[in-house]
Amino acid sequence: MPISDRLLLGPGPSNPYPEAVAALARPMLGHMDPEFIAIMDETMARLRTVFRTDNALTFPVSGTGSAGMEACFVNLVEAGDTVIVGVNGVFGERMCEVARRCGADIVRVDEEWGLPLDPQRLLDAQREHPHARLLAVVHAETSTGVENDVAPLAALRDTNTLLLVDTVTSLGGIPVEIDEWGVDAGYSGTQKCLGVPPGLSPVTFSPRAVDRVQTRALPPQSWYLDLGLIGDYVGGARKYHHTAPTAMIVALHAGLGAVLDEGLDAAWARHRAVGMRLQDGLVDLGWTLIAEEGHRLPQLTSVALPTGRDEAVLRKALLTEYGIEVGGGLGEFAGKAWRI
Numbered sequence: 542m543p544i545s546d547r548l549l550l551g552p553g554p555s556n557p558y559p560e561a562v563a564a565l566a567r568p569m570l571g572h573m574d575p576e577f578i579a580i581m582d583e584t585m586a587r588l589r590t591v592f593r594t595d596n597a598l599t600f601p602v603s604g605t606g607s608a609g610m611e612a613c614f615v616n617l618v619e620a621g622d623t624v625i626v627g628v629n630g631v632f633g634e635r636m637c638e639v640a641r642r643c644g645a646d647i648v649r650v651d652e653e654w655g656l657p658l659d660p661q662r663l664l665d666a667q668r669e670h671p672h673a674r675l676l677a678v679v680h681a682e683t684s685t686g687v688e689n690d691v692a693p694l695a696a697l698r699d700t701n702t703l704l705l706v707d708t709v710t711s712l713g714g715i716p717v718e719i720d721e722w723g724v725d726a727g728y729s730g731t732q733k734c735l736g737v738p739p740g741l742s743p744v745t746f747s748p749r750a751v752d753r754v755q756t757r758a759l760p761p762q763s764w765y766l767d768l769g770l771i772g773d774y775v776g777g778a779r780k781y782h783h784t785a786p787t788a789m790i791v792a793l794h795a796g797l798g799a800v801l802d803e804g805l806d807a808a809w810a811r812h813r814a815v816g817m818r819l820q821d822g823l824v825d826l827g828w829t830l831i832a833e834e835g836h837r838l839p840q841l842t843s844v845a846l847p848t849g850r851d852e853a854v855l856r857k858a859l860l861t862e863y864g865i866e867v868g869g870g871l872g873e874f875a876g877k878a879w880r881i
């Protein structure tokens with residue numbers, strides 16, 4: 542069956558780097574092959590560079606971004622724990638649902654869609670619930686195009702509440718500072734700003750998070766995503782747990798190589814420049830940006846169409862006539878907006 546060559550301008554997958562595509566055609570390696578282990582080690586080192594962390598436990602989870610989300614919650618949360626979640630879009634909602642399935646009592650800090658979360662309100666919620674196990678926020682809310690400010694949450698370092706951050710749409714697109722911001726657990730995805738096909742979720746866990754996992758009363762409900770068991774493979778012991786998706790990891794290794802060759806500062810500047818140009822152009826055309834000014838993501842623009850325009854018809858024409866994919870609105874913006 543023929544496959545068209547699309548320009549993928551939606552919220553992901555994005556077009557991968559040529560280096561990542563070429564890597565997928567390289568000879569297949571087994572997951573215990575010393576050549577593969579060397580690539581895995583270097584991939585983990587590259588992920589530490591991109592996440593700006595020294596965390597030893599930094600590796601790609603087998604699965605997309607949501608698998609990384611699930612890995613964080615299922616390992617860090619025990620039934621009956623209190624979990625504080627900032628919610629200003631679809632992915633904050635998803636965090637609540639995943640935490641709920643882990644048996645957590647959820648404390649929501651809601652904000653209107655299109656506005657950023659107020660870090661002070663999150664810190665106040667922690668002060669009201671000092672025993673909370675975890676405070677979770679989405680850094681780049683892909684449903685609205687809003688950046689949530691994570692840096693002030695470094696104050697959680699002085700509490701017993703761990704900080705969990707979703708960096709699926711931010712990693713590679715805007716600065717992410719895992720160590721500087723005191724992030725205890727972070728997860729991302731390969732297909733958004735890292736330029737690699739979907740299928741892996743880079744994650745990182747601080748020593749404090751690892752300690753929390755090791756002192757759980759019961760093992761996590763998920764065997765597949767059990768950090769202790771996976772750690773025996775990605776760490777020193779190389780003990781078989783599940784078959785590592787070797788071809789995807791070779792592709793991630795190559796994609797991270799492209800990101801680091803460009804340099805993180807240069808990549809962020811590029812996203813900023815093209816994002817601003819797109820947003821200015823859309824405003825000139827009479828479209829309305831959804832995210833509040835000052836908190837707009839350059840790498841993900843969420844924009845409402847002028848009234849009277851049928852977004853689905855236009856979006857389909859863009860795909861079939863021009864080969865360009867953009868995303869439709871999610872949640873309350875369905876039928877009204879695009880995500881580019």
Ligand SMILES: *Cc1c(COP(=O)(O)O)cnc(C)c1O
Pocket residue numbers: 553605606607608610632679681682683707709710730739
């Ligand atoms: C895309 C996305 C996810 C989910 O990732 P999948 O790869 O679709 O599983 C989670 N969080 C955010 C912010 C996202 O943009």
